[in-house]
Amino acid sequence: MFDAAAESRRSGEAAEADEAASHKLLDDYFAWGGNFIDTADVYSAGKSEEIIGRWLKTHPDEMKQAVIATKGRFTMGPGPNDIGLSRKHLNQALNASLRRLDIEHVDLYQMHAWDALTPIEESMRGLEDLVRAGKVIYPAVSNWSAWQTQRAVDLQERNNWARLQVTQPMYSLVKRQAEVEILPMAEANGIGVIPYSPAGAGLLSGKYFGNATGRLRSNKMYEARYGEPWMHEIAAKFVAFCRGRGLHPVGAAVAWVATHPAITAPIIGARNIDQLQASLDSVKIEMSPALRAEITALSRTPPPATDRSEEQRK
Numbered sequence: 001m002f003d004a005a006a007e008s009r010r011s012g013e014a015a016e017a018d019e020a021a022s023h024k025l026l027d028d029y030f031a032w033g034g035n036f037i038d039t040a041d042v043y044s045a046g047k048s049e050e051i052i053g054r055w056l057k058t059h060p061d062e063m064k065q066a067v068i069a070t071k072g073r074f075t076m077g078p079g080p081n082d083i084g085l086s087r088k089h090l091n092q093a094l095n096a097s098l099r100r101l102d103i104e105h106v107d108l109y110q111m112h113a114w115d116a117l118t119p120i121e122e123s124m125r126g127l128e129d130l131v132r133a134g135k136v137i138y139p140a141v142s143n144w145s146a147w148q149t150q151r152a153v154d155l156q157e158r159n160n161w162a163r164l165q166v167t168q169p170m171y172s173l174v175k176r177q178a179e180v181e182i183l184p185m186a187e188a189n190g191i192g193v194i195p196y197s198p199a200g201a202g203l204l205s206g207k208y209f210g211n212a213t214g215r216l217r218s219n220k221m222y223e224a225r226y227g228e229p230w231m232h233e234i235a236a237k238f239v240a241f242c243r244g245r246g247l248h249p250v251g252a253a254v255a256w257v258a259t260h261p262a263i264t265a266p267i268i269g270a271r272n273i274d275q276l277q278a279s280l281d282s283v284k285i286e287m288s289p290a291l292r293a294e295i296t297a298l299s300r301t302p303p304p305a306t307d308r309s310e311e312q313r314k
Contacts, residue, residue, distance in 0.1 A: 001036040001194055002029045003269035023055050025276055030062045032280055038168075038194070038267050040071035040112055041097050049100035057102055069166075070097045071142055073112035085115035087126030094130055109136040110168060113143045124152055128161040142168035142196075146181035153189055164191055168267070171195035171257055173204060173238060173299045174231040181305050183262035192264040198257035199250050199279070201226060206239035206249050208232070230300065237298045247285060250275070254282035256295050 002025075026037070039048045049070060056063045072093030075083040083089060094109060109130060115123060130136040139162055141149055149167055156163050167186055169178040171193075178195065186193045199205055201216060203226050208216055215222045226232075242249040257266045270276035303309045 001038060001265045001267045002026070002034055003038045003196065003267050019051050019054070021272070022051050025270055025273070026052075026055050026059075026062075028273060028276060029280075030059070030065075034280075035062075035065045036067045036069065036194075036265070038069045038196075040074075040110075041076055041093055041100075042071075042074040042112070046076070046096070046100050049097055053100055053102040067107045068101065068103065069108035069110060069140070070101070070106050071110040071112035072097065073115065085111055085118045085123040085126070087122055087129065090123070090126040090130065094135055098135065105135050105137060107137045108140050108166060109138075110140040110142040110166070111144070114145070114148050120148075120151055121155060124155045124161065125159075128156075128159075131162040138162075138165040140164060140166035140168065143170070146185040149182070149191070150185055150189070153191075164189075166192040166194055166264070168194050168196060170197050171260075171263070171266075172198050172200040173253060173256060173295065174200045174226065174234050176299060176302050179260075180302050183260065187262045193262050194264055194267055195257060196267045196269075198266040198268065199253040200231070200235065203231065203235045204238055204249055204253040205278075206235065209236065209239070234299050238295065241295065241298060248278050248281060250278040251282040251285055252287075252295065254279050255285040255287040256292060258282065259287040259292055 037052060039052055041049060043049070052068075056066065056068075072090055073083075073085055076093060076096065081088050081092070090111075094106070097106065098104065109127070111123065111127065127136070127139045131139060139156075141152065141164060144152075144167060149164065153164055155161070167182065169182050171178045172195075175197065178193075183193060185191075201222055202208065202214055203216060208214065216226050217223065238253070239249045242252050254266055254268060257263060268276070268279035270279060301312075304312055
């Protein structure tokens with residue numbers, strides 16, 4: 001699964017992969033056999049969707065096989081209705097995404113984050129309206145907690161609405177909170193899980209041990225997300241472990257995420273061909289239970305949902 005125009009992020013932030021580079025990455029990704037493209041309206045203020053849309057237009061055969069996923073929730077304009085998960089904004093946001101992508105529907109539409117100001121009943125009915133209008137095939141969420149997702153599923157089942165098919169949490173060796181409740185909830189409900197940042201936004205690649213530049217040092221959001229000293233300590237141990245085993249750290253990080261039983265497939269991102277290849281090569285790594293256990297032991301196990309850590313199995 002590929003986060004196309006992948007290093008483009010929130011509104012106002014310039015894309016780190018330009019259009020030509022992004023199109024080349026998509027060419028190589030589809031030539032390899034990939035077909036899932038993940039984006040969002042807020043990535044580079046819509047430019048990511050536009051870049052993908054122009055690529056799809058010139059690749060009709062690939063477009064037939066492509067599974068297109070996008071998201072809506074965050075600010076896309078100055079008005080009070082240009083943000084959130086209200087029925088109004090969801091409808092406006094998806095229509096704008098479809099125009100930028102130049103397609104009639106998306107395969108997967110994800111509510112990008114929880115909206116505490118909008119009743120969940122309204123949000124889920126708004127998503128159902130989009131499914132019934134034929135603009136969304138599968139409803140989904142991203143960055144939602146387990147209890148939020150379960151509430152959504154319960155509402156859908158109660159009202160006989162189209163059911164959530166996918167959740168997209170953050171998950172990596174240094175971000176394992178999803179293991180506590182999100183992954184068990186998804187397994188119990190038969191919901192697919194497509195986590196993002198399996199290599200910890202590049203932290204697990206080892207490139208930040210020197211003076212390399214990147215978003216972990218230039219982007220305040222990523223600095224805060226991966227700024228804890230213990231995360232860098234785990235990354236150092238992980239990279240040393242991989243080098244000792246002859247493994248590429250990025251490939252091993254992606255393979256570790258992919259082999260959790262609740263994971264459907266991790267979403268990979270890249271700014272260049274070398275980064276893309278390192279992630280794609282993860283499928284060549286034989287992540288045996290023993291190897292996965294060794295890598296897991298390098299990290300911190302999050303406490304259980306009940307916080308009764310003394311009862312955890314050793």
